[in-house]
Amino acid sequence: MDKQQIEQGVVKVVCQVLNVDPGMVQPESNFVFDLGAESVQSVELVAGFEEEFGIEMDEDAALSVETVGMAVEFITKVCKEQGVEVEE
Amino acid sequence: MARLTKYSTDEGPGDYPRDRIFRPKSIAVMGVTPTPGTVPYDIFHNILSSGYTGVLYPVAPGKRAISSVRAYRYLTDIEDDVDLAVIVFPAAVCERALTMCGQKGVKGVIVISAGFREVGPEGAEREQRIRDICKDYDISLIGPNCLGVINTDPEIRLNASFARKMPAEGRIAFLSQSGALGTAVLDYARAKNIGFSKFISFGNKAGVTEIGLLDYLYKDDKTDVILLYLEELRDGRGLIEEAKRITRGPNAKPILAIKAGRTPQGADAASSHTGSLAGEDAICEAVFREAGIIRVGSIEDLFDTALLLANQPMPSGDRVAIITNAGGPGVMATDAAVSVGLEMARFAPETTDRLRAALPAAANVKNPVDVIGDAPCGRYEAALEAVLADPEVDQVLVILTPQSMTDIDAIARGIVRIHAGSDKPLACSFMGACDVQSGIDILQAAHIPHYILPEWACAAMAGVQRIRRWRDTPLVPFQPLAVDQSAARAVIDPAPSGYLPEDQALAVLAAYGLPVPPHRLCRSLEETVAFADQLGYPVVLRVVSPHIIHKFELKGVALDLADADAVAAAYEAMIANIGKVMPAAEICGVLVRPMIPPGREVILGAKRDPVFGPTLMFGVGGVFVEVFRDVTFGLAPIDAGTASRMVRGIRSIDVLRGARGTEAADLAGIEGCLRRVGQLVSDFERIAELDVNPLIAGPAERGCAVADVRIRLE
Helix, strand or coil: CEHHHHHHHHHHHHHHHHCCCHHHCCCCCECCCCCCCCHHHHHHHHHHHHHHHCCCCCHHHHHCCCEHHHHHHHHHHHHHHCCCCCEC | CCCCCCCCCCCCHHHCCCHHHHCCCEEEEECCCCCCCCHHHHHHHHHHHCCCCCEEEEECCCCCEECCEECECCHHHCCCCCCEEEECCCHHHHHHHHHHHHHHCCCEEEECCCCCHHHCHHHHHHHHHHHHHHHHCCCEEECCCCCEEEECCCCCCEEEECCCCCCCEEEEEEEECCHHHHHHHHHHHHHCCCCEEEEEECCCCCCCCHHHHHHHHHHCCCCCEEEEEECCCCCHHHHHHHHHHHHCCCCCCCEEEEECCCCCCCCCCCCCHHHHHCCHHHHHHHHHHHHCCEECCCHHHHHHHHHHHHHCCCCCCCEEEEEECCHHHHHHHHHHHHHCCCEECCCCHHHHHHHHHHCCCCCECCCCEECCCCCCHHHHHHHHHHHHHCCCCCEEEEEECCCCCCCHHHHHHHHHHHHCCCCCCEEEEECCCCCCHHHHHHHHHCCCCECCCHHHHHHHHHHHHHHHHHHHCCCCCCCCCCCCHHHHHHHHCCCCCEECCHHHHHHHHHHCCCCCCCCEEECCHHHHHHHHHHHCCCEEEEEECCCCCCCHHHCCEEEEECCHHHHHHHHHHHHHHHHHHCCCCCCCEEEEEECCCCCEEEEEEEEEECCCEEEEEEEECHHHHHHHCCEEEEECCCCHHHHHHHHHCCCCHHHHHCHHHCCCCCHHHHHHHHHHHHHHHHHCCCEEEEEEEEEEECCCCCCEEECCEEEEEC
16 A cells, blocks of 8 residues: 555545545544534544554544644554555 | 734723724725634624624635625725734734734734643733734733633624624623633523613733723613623732722723632641742732622622612612511511612601501511502502602612412513613512513513512612612721831841841831830840840840741740749740751841730731732731631732721721620721831832731730731742
8 A cells, every 4th residue: 555545545535525525635634623523423533543554552642633734644653553564 | 013012091082992893984804704603704794783883894815705795805905994803814824924914914813723822831921912013002901811802792792703693782881801701601691581771701811900990881871780600810900090980980890700719829838837828819809899890709799799780779878668578588688788888768757657548557667668468550650659758768779479369561661660860779679480580571671670589689689779879888098197207217238038037127206206115135044134134124135047937836935024033044944945856047146125015916918920019918816817718818008998898897806806795805906007118018029928916906005016927928
């Protein structure tokens, strides 16, 4: 899996959970301010990312992620820690 | 860009900045979500369903519409001007939301969200950042961490809050620092048919504070009475200044307040009597008193008094007439009236004649008027008409107990009819719960306040009485007294931090005109005896050491020494004892002064409070002041009126006035001393704590004398 695939996976999950158009989802997009995530949806996002990438995320750390770009970086780091191969 | 640090208070109502908050023509709710039962949705829904007369925009990223209203991704996407933004986003994105408000030109903002100062240092920093943004963009901010605001004016009809229902329209405004209490109060008020003009929950008050809101409500022609629930007072002096303006004068509006948090703060750490007694709550009490704010103990008391104020004219005096159809409640009401400071009216002879003519022979035609248990409507009407016409009556309380023959509704209608057009306030107590309810409804529909128990009516009348007395008390502008400030400065400026030696502390008091007895710091036995001879006997010796604060405990005080031999023996014993129990103490000498004749022992204290600045305390009891806790407080400096209220406000004032044949103490002298201490601590910021304890107050011809003093410098 490469970084671009992670980005695409993040966008896919975000669009599914938040029901937004892919065009709205940019690296700098804030989940709450730009994409309208409710608190319950933040939990759903974490679950969606875990399922999409086959990883387990620390919930507190995951919920502190504010933007799409930060989510990509966070998931990349977790994937590497949990033995999922990521090409730079 | 212009920065506002304090809003002007003399703007006209049309261009008043806070009209953007309370009378907005358009509102954007930022952070709306489509899930009912959540704060973001409910706020939007409440504005929509309350019948708001302006234009409402939901800002809901990713949503096409909320409740069928077109939604916007960003505030800046809205084409039209927005007067008020209600931010319900989580705290983490509030800064960005506020910045967008500034860019859009929004001048009124309510931040409902929690997660600021109330959650700790990180939240406090976030709050400071939103405060800075508001200053940069000239935004009037309510909140954060608040319930929102309500304006019942039919021209606006705004419920920008998460209170379930819009309250009825009324003449009472409620300001609440607590959001949760606010919802409970609204619910309680609805059950009692109490209407509001405005309801404002101001939360952490990062922008507009209670002082700015009081100013707004003073100018609000829909508000007659202001209720305030406060948890934390940050600017006591500012509140006094503002509230004095509001509660007096021709357009005066009463302010009733509940201040939560009666636990004294910092008392354990304080080393002086004043420091241990001058907790935050005690000082708040003083602030409210000086501001003319009537402090009450409960929500019930708050509304009981407010109902009377909002619905009835102000009485012209303290005299109350009671009309009842049952003796017991009449007696209870009389007791209650007298105990809260009301006066039972003594009827004019014409009134008694009218009552005698209209009532049966068994009736009591004196106050309380008893129209007897079988009274029909006509008896109540005749009695009420007679007492309302009596120039010796200032206000009336009508009591009814439901007997089998009592026509409750007819009596209620009769009371309303007779009272119509009267300029005297009326309160009623139809005692009971079920049978009397329809009568109560008739009274309340006619804006006649009703209380289940006559005692509650009397308590409300007492609250009104306090307001009237405050308005009638002339304000005396502060006039500095003649003092020798440079002499005090010569002592204080070079002194190190800590306690001033007693001789220096006395010199400071003397420079400010306090009655300090003649004294000298003597450094040898010979000098001590010689000065005692010069003064004449009896005398007092007091050890002076920077290391000895509590002199009595170390036998560092010798009283009532009758001759030179006694002085010499006391001197040697004192020096020897201190050398034994506290060998490291540096002894500067022994202060010699005359023995002050007996009098009443009082304490004058001062403490520099980090929030309120220099505060003053007056009390009785000398060294037992903390046992009696009979003290009053004021913010220094004080004028003559405040000094008088402080001194005469203690519970045991009659002891000072000369109870049981004892001589009256020099009250005017005490008040003068208190003013001088107030001026001293105001002039010198280095004075952290000061106790004149005791000041011995003799009769007026002998006056007062300082017996002991401690001054701690920072």
